[in-house]
Amino acid sequence: MIAPPLDTTAVTALVGDATAAPSQHNVQPWRFRFLRESGVLQLRADLDRALPQTDPDRRNLYLGCGAALFNLRVAAAAAGREAAVRLLPDPADPALLAEVDLTGTVEADDDLALLHPAIGRRHTSRLPFSEEEIPDALRDGLCGAARREDAHLAFPDAWHVRSVLDLVQDAEGREARDPGVRGETARWARTEPAGGTPASDGIPAEAFGPGRWGADSPVRDFAAGRSVPGRGWAPFEKNPHIALLGTAEDRRVDWLRAGQALERVLLQATADGLVTSLTSQALEWPELRWAVRDPTSAMGHVQMVIRLGYGPEGHPTPRRPVSEVLEIA
CATH class of the missing domain: 3.40.109.10 (NADH Oxidase)
Structure with a gap:
């Protein structure tokens, strides 16, 4: 089934959830471009935020962007939309990491949607944990x-x-x-x-x-x-x-x-x-x-x-405003 077109508010909300993902040193090495006519959201690497000394092959940059992509999939499912993902769709454009078609719908009980409340609660904790075993x-x-x-x-x-x-x-x-x-x-x-x-x-x-x-x-x-x-x-x-x-x-x-x-x-x-x-x-x-x-x-x-x-939740780290990382075309 075809979903209604996404408006600016809805796209902003999806990208806001995506950017809650972790990244090395919290550099947030991602950018998004929404193609209004096709309903496709592009995930692009922000190479200005690469770490050439710590991450010279950019492996961790890709991990962080992949984590943001998963958050986007979860947020889309929670909104009743299917996120049809194509990874590395254009060999001539290495900064284009993924294209996400958001025009389809999913069932309300989609398993990805069940993870949506955890996006805002997940924080890296650099505090001591207990010695309790994990079941x-x-x-x-x-x-x-x-x-x-x-x-x-x-x-x-x-x-x-x-x-x-x-x-x-x-x-x-x-x-x-x-x-x-x-x-x-x-x-x-x-x-x-x-x-x-x-x-x-x-x-x-x-x-x-x-x-x-x-x-x-x-x-x-x-x-x-x-x-x-x-x-x-x-x-x-x-x-x-x-x-x-x-x-x-x-x-x-x-x-x-x-x-x-x-x-x-x-x-x-x-x-x-x-x-x-x-x-x-x-x-x-x-x-x-x-x-x-x-x-x-x-x-x-x-x-x-x-x-x-098991232990205390970590202190939240800041996030760039969506207006800095999202372009709507």
Whole structure:
């Protein structure tokens, strides 16, 4: 069935939900263009927001845009519309990541629509989690969520968790010795508390979480040795629950699929009462990324490490106004 044409208010609402997605350093590397006549919404990479030091191959940029695309699909389903997606539709236009035809309708009980309330509740939490175990049923549900987006989610056993934590520490040491990476982090992670007119991107000091005290943690310390007024210290969980999200191959289209799978897992976790944070440090160094993969797993390429558990919700990070990222033609 053909849906009624989208008006400006409806398109703005859909893009607003899409932009609630996570992205590396909260750079929000996306732009949208709505073609009114055809009812197609284009997702484009905002290459001015790439991270050439931290993300030179732009893999994380694609993951973030894929997560925004999944949010768009969820928001469309909640509005009764089918989002028919074409990934990388024009080889001559590499910044065009997806075209989404929004002219069709879906049933009101579409499973994507059920995730819509979680979009506004999902926030990265860099706070300590409890040591409480995650029930097997929830883990199985999250693995199923990843499979529905052609990705694989695995919960590594204790020895591999320790290996991942060691690789994270190695990556943090490399970052500390690399002035280019340190400078890029400092640009987007602001150590001064928000005041006056707050920024619409990046990570504010309020979202850093406390400094680590005691056990290793996969949580990135965005202060990176800089002073943060009013920031305290706290012990983190001794045995963090982490999951590895991966794909069979490692092409641009796989990164977009992985981003959609990532957001589906994060929204499902939020709906299940879990809190999450993302750990990409070890994946940002090619010589470490291969070692993150569990050699006993069928996973080909790890795309993201996810920390999950029970604990306080994270501080929201800012978002650019839709008027900055949406063009209507």
